Amino acid sequence: MADQLITLSDVATAAGVSLSTASKALNGTDRISQATRDHVRDTAVRLGFRHNALARSFARGRSQTIGVLTHRASNPFTRIVLATVATELGAKEQAILLYDARLGDQDITESVLQLRARRIDGLIVIGTGTSYPTPSLTSRFDVPVIYAFTSTEDPNDVTITSDDTAIGKLAANHLLSKGRRRLAHITAEPHDHAAQRRAASATQALADAGLDWATPVRFGRWREDWGEDAAREVLAEVPDIDGIFCGSDAIARGAERVVRASGRRVPEDVAMIGVDNWEQLMHDQRVTRHLTTIEVGLEEIGRRVAAQLLEPDPEPGTQYVAPQLVIAETV
Amino acid sequence: MADQLITLSDVATAAGVSLSTASKALNGTDRISQATRDHVRDTAVRLGFRHNALARSFARGRSQTIGVLTHRASNPFTRIVLATVATELGAKEQAILLYDARLGDQDITESVLQLRARRIDGLIVIGTGTSYPTPSLTSRFDVPVIYAFTSTEDPNDVTITSDDTAIGKLAANHLLSKGRRRLAHITAEPHDHAAQRRAASATQALADAGLDWATPVRFGRWREDWGEDAAREVLAEVPDIDGIFCGSDAIARGAERVVRASGRRVPEDVAMIGVDNWEQLMHDQRVTRHLTTIEVGLEEIGRRVAAQLLEPDPEPGTQYVAPQLVIAETV
DNA sequence: GCAGGTTGCGAAAGCGGTTTCGCACATCAC
């Protein structure tokens, strides 16, 4: 498969025009008569010509490559955003260059210099969705920088992230709409931004309905076993609890196990709702829905980031992706 | 941040040598005296010079970009391999260009041509791990092609994938080692290669111990609800079953729910083992281990693929990644 | 019939490196 590839110069010669005319004809730039244009294009097709992307990138000074900075690409949330971004950009002939775990790194400067030497056409910073803000790098590049699933100190940075406030509200209101009134909330660390916002907005939603939690919000960790522990506490304190909003699906998994083990039925006795839509995101089409949950919109974040990055001028500021209620069996 | 970047020519001038000498000094190629070499390098550092990667790629004809072909990048298994590959390659300054869903595409030829026009330095084909073989593309490129998590018709293709035979054996033997003797196996479609091999090798492991399944292998789907259905059947047919090997963690999740709901204890009454290690892979550090399972080694596949691709000549043939037993509560 | 504008195209200068080749000089063996 090492046949010599056709160059633009070959096309020009075959079409009987100059190199520059051939270039312009194929690119649609400059003034070229329709007849010449068609002729050159036909010739190019006939010869099976393709622009050498390397030469083109070099001449144009644009690499067709987008830099991606992550904190830890092994994080499953990060991976979803990353894979989506890679898919979307690949469809647009843009490669990605991933610098993992360099985001929190001391000498991020080195990475910045490397990315600039690579002449990346844009930069995507993917956060973890929980502990923001991320330091702003926008001013260090002369190409567009977009922040995904995080936020920065600079409100003018182009940011696309989840809407934790809407998530909390959505969860609480869904439980309320099903007639549940004795509600509990089990979530992660109190200093985790996502947990904090979801809890605050859910509390507000209850207040708007003239209610309060039947038992104080349980702050703990993003872990299945914390879901178990907290659920035990909740059941002990409020035996007739009729709805639990879990800050994540992992927590919900653990909590559900305890609730069922206690002899209560889900959702008849206790309705349960999580956040993340893991069953969908993680298992692809391989699983049926079991847990009622809220889809944060990670793939949507990835899609929008990719789209915005290729826009001539993306709108500055933060865009929140609306969460989606995913109704299944547990509410 | 639009300061003019330093070129090699600037370095040469500043160091008082020719352009070619500067190039060779920095690259360590050709014969250059140590003194000159050091001097040029010092000058480059002092000026903050970095090679323009675009110019370099162009001149060398190597793009520093690896093509990646997937069937569907939203598949969670694919995403793991993809993210790992991207991480490893990024650390080596290699970008990736992802062409998703073009693998099964009719005119894969178009993608091949595009990738060749891009002058990719190598190609990675990521499969789904279940339905192989993938058509071989090796002969259509003059750069290395590696197949990950799949296999091809050509035994000489460089392939790195999971070891389904070892997985089945490992699972069966682990249950046997815990003294379980009345075993069942619940898995996916009988025509799914992974399911088939795992079932066959587990059956063989039982035979080696002079045993057979207590009830015929249940072939179904890679779904949690299939795990439930099959477990119900198994319990009805063999009430005193004492071990279940589930073909995946999703199946195990469903099966475990049914087993527990029947009043049986896990693992005291029924030991259960899955495959995939999702709790680890999907939740990162966010969850404790609950399900005893087998780690297929997707990240290891990704790491090896990236490493092999950058080797001068990767060894032809198939490499199987050894599965790892992940012991938790359910056995 | 002519100044002024428009249209279509080609020559040539990059883009910023890598790499081949040849030259001058130093070193060596005899």
Add this chain to the structure above:
DNA sequence: GTGATGTGCGAAACCGCTTTCGCAACCTGC
């Protein structure tokens, strides 16, 4: 002292495309 060999460096070609600029030919309007 001479030829053979080796060493260090620079001139220049080259990678394949984009883009600027200028020139001729062709329109206008008066």
